Amino acid sequence: MKIRLLAVGRIAPFLREAQEHYIRKIRNLELIEVKKGKSVEEEGKRLEEKIKGFLVILDERGKELTSREFSGLLLRNSYITFVVGGADGISENLKKRGNFILSLSKLTLQHDIARLVLLEQIYRGLEIIRGSPYHRD
Numbered sequence: 779m780k781i782r783l784l785a786v787g788r789i790a791p792f793l794r795e796a797q798e799h800y801i802r803k804i805r806n807l808e809l810i811e812v813k814k815g816k817s818v819e820e821e822g823k824r825l826e827e828k829i830k831g832f833l834v835i836l837d838e839r840g841k842e843l844t845s846r847e848f849s850g851l852l853l854r855n856s857y858i859t860f861v862v863g864g865a866d867g868i869s870e871n872l873k874k875r876g877n878f879i880l881s882l883s884k885l886t887l888q889h890d891i892a893r894l895v896l897l898e899q900i901y902r903g904l905e906i907i908r909g910s911p912y913h914r915d
Protein backbone atom coordinates (compact mmCIF):
# COMPACT_ATOMS: atom_id res chain seq x y z
CA MET A 779 0.00 0.00 0.00
CA LYS A 780 1.38 3.42 -0.97
CA ILE A 781 0.21 6.67 0.57
CA ARG A 782 0.66 10.16 -0.79
CA LEU A 783 -0.14 13.24 1.27
CA LEU A 784 -0.64 16.48 -0.64
CA ALA A 785 -0.60 19.75 1.27
CA VAL A 786 -0.24 23.46 0.59
CA GLY A 787 2.99 25.08 1.77
CA ARG A 788 5.45 24.03 4.45
CA ILE A 789 4.26 23.03 7.90
CA ALA A 790 4.92 25.60 10.67
CA PRO A 791 8.45 25.11 12.14
CA PHE A 792 7.14 24.35 15.64
CA LEU A 793 5.14 21.38 14.24
CA ARG A 794 7.85 20.00 11.93
CA GLU A 795 9.28 17.58 14.48
CA ALA A 796 5.85 15.99 15.03
CA GLN A 797 5.34 15.67 11.27
CA GLU A 798 8.75 14.02 10.83
CA HIS A 799 8.05 11.68 13.75
CA TYR A 800 4.92 10.28 12.06
CA ILE A 801 6.40 10.18 8.55
CA ARG A 802 9.33 8.11 9.91
CA LYS A 803 6.90 5.74 11.65
CA ILE A 804 4.59 5.34 8.63
CA ARG A 805 7.52 4.66 6.23
CA ASN A 806 5.48 4.24 3.00
CA LEU A 807 4.18 7.81 2.91
CA GLU A 808 5.27 10.40 0.40
CA LEU A 809 4.62 14.02 1.40
CA ILE A 810 4.25 16.54 -1.44
CA GLU A 811 3.90 20.21 -0.55
CA VAL A 812 2.70 22.47 -3.37
CA LYS A 813 3.33 26.21 -3.39
CA LYS A 814 0.67 28.43 -1.87
CA GLY A 815 -1.32 30.10 -4.66
CA LYS A 816 -3.17 33.38 -5.09
CA SER A 817 -6.48 31.46 -4.96
CA VAL A 818 -7.81 28.03 -3.99
CA GLU A 819 -8.36 27.37 -7.73
CA GLU A 820 -4.66 27.94 -8.44
CA GLU A 821 -3.68 25.68 -5.53
CA GLY A 822 -6.28 23.13 -6.70
CA LYS A 823 -4.63 22.89 -10.13
CA ARG A 824 -1.21 22.32 -8.56
CA LEU A 825 -2.63 19.67 -6.25
CA GLU A 826 -4.56 17.92 -9.05
CA GLU A 827 -1.33 17.28 -11.00
CA LYS A 828 -0.03 15.17 -8.12
CA ILE A 829 -3.04 12.90 -7.51
CA LYS A 830 -2.41 9.17 -7.77
CA GLY A 831 -4.86 6.36 -6.99
CA PHE A 832 -7.91 6.67 -4.72
CA LEU A 833 -8.46 10.32 -3.77
CA VAL A 834 -9.44 11.35 -0.24
CA ILE A 835 -10.19 15.04 0.30
CA LEU A 836 -9.98 16.39 3.85
CA ASP A 837 -12.87 18.68 4.67
CA GLU A 838 -14.76 19.29 7.90
CA ARG A 839 -18.07 18.95 5.99
CA GLY A 840 -17.18 15.41 4.90
CA LYS A 841 -17.93 12.05 6.48
CA GLU A 842 -16.57 11.11 9.90
CA LEU A 843 -15.12 7.62 10.39
CA THR A 844 -13.95 5.62 13.38
CA SER A 845 -10.23 4.79 13.35
CA ARG A 846 -11.12 1.17 12.56
CA GLU A 847 -13.27 2.24 9.58
CA PHE A 848 -10.43 4.49 8.47
CA SER A 849 -8.01 1.54 8.59
CA GLY A 850 -10.42 -0.31 6.24
CA LEU A 851 -10.16 2.58 3.78
CA LEU A 852 -6.35 2.20 3.83
CA LEU A 853 -6.56 -1.57 3.43
CA ARG A 854 -8.92 -1.44 0.43
CA ASN A 855 -6.70 0.87 -1.64
CA SER A 856 -3.24 -0.04 -2.91
CA TYR A 857 -2.52 3.62 -3.77
CA ILE A 858 -4.21 6.41 -1.89
CA THR A 859 -3.79 10.19 -2.05
CA PHE A 860 -4.92 12.47 0.78
CA VAL A 861 -5.36 16.20 0.19
CA VAL A 862 -5.26 18.74 3.02
CA GLY A 863 -6.21 22.23 1.85
CA GLY A 864 -4.44 25.48 2.63
CA ALA A 865 -5.69 28.28 4.88
CA ASP A 866 -8.60 29.01 2.49
CA GLY A 867 -9.64 25.42 1.91
CA ILE A 868 -9.96 23.36 -1.27
CA SER A 869 -11.42 24.37 -4.66
CA GLU A 870 -14.83 23.00 -5.64
CA ASN A 871 -13.32 21.44 -8.79
CA LEU A 872 -10.84 19.44 -6.75
CA LYS A 873 -13.51 18.42 -4.22
CA LYS A 874 -15.61 17.04 -7.10
CA ARG A 875 -12.72 14.75 -8.07
CA GLY A 876 -12.58 13.23 -4.59
CA ASN A 877 -13.57 9.57 -4.20
CA PHE A 878 -14.18 10.22 -0.51
CA ILE A 879 -14.52 13.41 1.56
CA LEU A 880 -13.15 12.80 5.04
CA SER A 881 -13.94 14.90 8.09
CA LEU A 882 -11.64 14.63 11.11
CA SER A 883 -14.33 16.35 13.20
CA LYS A 884 -16.93 19.05 12.74
CA LEU A 885 -14.44 21.59 14.07
CA THR A 886 -12.44 23.66 11.60
CA LEU A 887 -8.79 22.91 12.29
CA GLN A 888 -5.82 25.03 11.26
CA HIS A 889 -4.45 23.24 8.15
CA ASP A 890 -1.13 22.19 9.74
CA ILE A 891 -3.00 20.75 12.71
CA ALA A 892 -5.35 18.87 10.33
CA ARG A 893 -2.25 17.49 8.59
CA LEU A 894 -0.84 16.21 11.90
CA VAL A 895 -4.14 14.67 13.03
CA LEU A 896 -4.37 12.91 9.66
CA LEU A 897 -0.77 11.62 9.96
CA GLU A 898 -1.48 10.18 13.40
CA GLN A 899 -4.63 8.49 12.09
CA ILE A 900 -2.75 7.01 9.12
CA TYR A 901 -0.18 5.60 11.56
CA ARG A 902 -2.98 4.33 13.81
CA GLY A 903 -4.81 2.79 10.82
CA LEU A 904 -1.68 0.92 9.75
CA GLU A 905 -1.12 -0.34 13.30
CA ILE A 906 -4.74 -1.58 13.37
CA ILE A 907 -4.06 -3.50 10.15
CA ARG A 908 -0.87 -4.96 11.73
CA GLY A 909 -2.82 -5.92 14.84
CA SER A 910 -0.38 -4.09 17.12
CA PRO A 911 -1.38 -2.95 20.64
CA TYR A 912 -1.07 0.74 19.63
CA HIS A 913 -4.84 0.85 19.10
CA ARG A 914 -7.30 -0.66 21.57
CA ASP A 915 -11.07 -0.55 21.32
Ligand SMILES: C[S@@+](CC[C@H](N)C(=O)[O-])C[C@H]1O[C@@H](n2cnc3c(N)ncnc32)[C@H](O)[C@@H]1O
Nearest residue numbers: 836837838862863867881882883886887889892
Ligand atom coordinates in the same frame (compact mmCIF):
# COMPACT_ATOMS: atom_id res chain seq x y z
C1 LIG B 1 -8.49 26.17 7.85
S1 LIG B 1 -9.16 24.85 6.94
C2 LIG B 1 -10.02 25.67 5.61
C3 LIG B 1 -11.24 26.36 6.03
C4 LIG B 1 -11.96 26.94 4.84
N1 LIG B 1 -12.55 28.18 5.24
C5 LIG B 1 -13.05 26.01 4.36
O1 LIG B 1 -14.21 26.36 4.51
O2 LIG B 1 -12.77 24.93 3.84
C6 LIG B 1 -7.79 24.26 6.04
C7 LIG B 1 -7.85 22.81 5.59
O3 LIG B 1 -7.62 21.97 6.71
C8 LIG B 1 -8.37 20.78 6.56
N2 LIG B 1 -9.29 20.67 7.70
C9 LIG B 1 -9.53 21.58 8.66
N3 LIG B 1 -10.41 21.12 9.56
C10 LIG B 1 -10.74 19.87 9.16
C11 LIG B 1 -11.61 18.86 9.68
N4 LIG B 1 -12.30 19.02 10.79
N5 LIG B 1 -11.69 17.70 8.99
C12 LIG B 1 -10.99 17.49 7.86
N6 LIG B 1 -10.15 18.42 7.33
C13 LIG B 1 -10.02 19.58 7.97
C14 LIG B 1 -9.10 20.85 5.23
O4 LIG B 1 -8.38 20.16 4.23
C15 LIG B 1 -9.15 22.35 4.98
O5 LIG B 1 -9.22 22.63 3.59
